[in-house]
Amino acid sequence: MAPPTRILIVEDDGHVRRLLRAAIQRAGHEVTEAGTAREGLSLIDIVKPHTVLLDLGLPDRDGLEMIPLIKSRSDATLMVVSAREDVAEKVAALDLGADDYLTKPFDTEELLARIRTALRHRLASHAEREVIKAGDIVIDLGHRRVTRSGKDVHLSRKEYDVLAELAKHPDRVISHAQLLRSVWGPAHETRVDYLRIVVRNLRQKLEEDSSRPRVIVNELGVGYRINSGEKVLD
Template structure:
């Protein structure tokens, strides 16, 4: 049994019922809010373990709520929205959302992304500095990546980019966030730099670089490392 409590913020009764059923079948407890105001109250008093947030709320835009909710409850936050634009997705992720799920959604995929976000919270708290992704072993403190029993040599930039993904396993990390962290002094942080580094990482780390299973593209948004603690 999970025993973890999820705050569902959505003004659509049908969606709330759908999410309630999906979450309770997976042994999560559910707290609901229909407005931004209710969401802030529940985030403070219900002590949820994660938040699922719709952007189209009746009293305020959900994007405005992301940083405020994260200050009220320092927990994983996943946006679940019908908005499909890349700009909305990038904005939500750069504001601190752990993931972005587009409606209509598949229940099992939503649960998988929720588990990844909750797992990331444990890693951030320092419980597991070692990650695994397929046959890769990633030791962040020692800046070491091994494929099977063999250490893979990465350049400084390659490791720095890979570390940004490894710090958020299972989550989308936006292009802009990686560029800001890895090339902080570049006035023109061209995405071509990042694409070249990711291509080199896939050549060194993936079994088949043409069909990557470890470093996944989120087209127009960023990359996701399929890793486990």
């Protein structure tokens, strides 16, 4: 059986949060709640939700400002759930990266239908990049399997999680802080030494010559990137 999807509700009204939680849990999803923008951003790093329901009227930050912040640190589907009916607000939210916009009050069945649609689109999108190749390395994110020249490579949980984060964004530099937040949590985002140890272990297991890495490449002072494709870049 597939694990339940994770939904994060970022909403300052406790009554609305309870109604949303009850409806979403009945549909079989896991729910986490945040009452402020600050709490919501923290939970995104910890919970790693599949979908975020975002209210725009938060007490500590305008919800529109939250949209690019959420999209920059998570691949979750972002649905705005707001009482703001102005068309310009809706356009602004969508232009900033929101995937959908639902105006309060709304029927919970409509919300659940939109969540189902968003999750289907997310799965379809992810299926296209579920398997990443880097030379003779194959990273199967769907099955949490890594092979080298056709043979399974045993990785610790942290090693796999770091490799998976890089593989989700092939050929793109992922910062040290982002990797540390994603794998160890926000409290450890300055512990670059943790990351270096794991990357060193990964290179020993995956690289032809770990002293001259060609798969997991260091961007000095910034982070790491994974070279994807049939041909590994120099």
